[in-house]
Amino acid sequence: MTVHSKKTILIFGMPGSGKDTQADLLQKNTGLVRVRTSKLLEDKFNNTDPSDTFLMEQKKIWHEGKLNDPEWVTSIVIEKIKELSGKNKGTILSASPRTLYEAKVEMPLFEELYGRDNIKIFLLKLSDEEAVKRNTKRLVCEANEHPIDPKLVEEGIKICPIDGSLVVTRTLDNEETMKMRLSEFYNRTSPIFDFLRENSFQIIEINGEQPIEKVHEDIMEYLA
Ligand SMILES: [Zn+2]
Incomplete structure (x- = not known):
């Protein structure tokens, strides 16, 4: 399927909803470029000078599963979006905006760069119970951290289907970290949805408890 290159897709969902997996599938099947906030941040942290107290603090916050300083994160994301848009590339975001602050700064920029009609917003719905279940046994591959479909794990898969x-087991997701991420979602990400609705952005809700392929199909229907 051809998807207009100057489009931006925002995927929301609580931890475990599979939004990163969906972002990967969309990148593969649409040609739009995934902007990975975690990758952008990790690149910064990997080159942290220990005397840089701000970066060291942000690195600590990151490893505790809390949300980083919104202004700082937003500036990093915006830099990347502008770079890609400048190359006439559309984008996919699954981890930004993550706070109301980010949304207020990023949404006007997306409108300016892509036009309102080319902004597609998806919310992958998941019950708390299912989120907890998925996060405590989230599995990835050793080589590339590809998320492994829980259904395949139940069927006994031991190696990554891709590589x-x-x-x-992904070590980031111990129980304490997971609880923190869930509460951060409710406290800091949920207000974004009110802001978007107040500003007449359509939020397309998708049932995130379906198999990965079905969720992907449902999303693709709205991009045709
Ligand atoms: Zn893999």
Whole structure:
């Protein structure tokens, strides 16, 4: 399917909703470029000078599963979006905006760069119970951290279907970290939805408890 290159897709959902997996599938099947906030942040943290107290603090916050300083995160994301838009590339975001502050800064920019009609917003719905279940046993592959479909795990899969490396437990998701991420979602990400609705953006709700392929199909229907 051809998707207009100057489009931006925002995918929301609580931890475990599979939004990153969906962003990967969309990148593969639409040609739009995924902007990975976590990757942008990790790049910064990997080159942290220990004397940089701000970056060291942000690195600590990140590893505790809390949300980083919104102004700082937003500036990093915006820099990347402008770069890609400048190359006439559309974008996919699954981790930004994550706070109301980010939304207020980023949405006008998206409108300016892509036009309102080319902004598509999806919310992958998941019950708390399902989110907890998925996060405590989230598995990824050893080589590339590809998320492994829980259904495949139940069927006994031991190696990544994409690169054949071993399936391992993702260490970020211990129970305390997961609880923190869920409460951060409710306290800081949910207000974004009110802001978007007040500003007449349509939020397309998708049932995130369906199999990965079905969720992807449902999203693609809205991009035709
Ligand atoms: Zn893999």
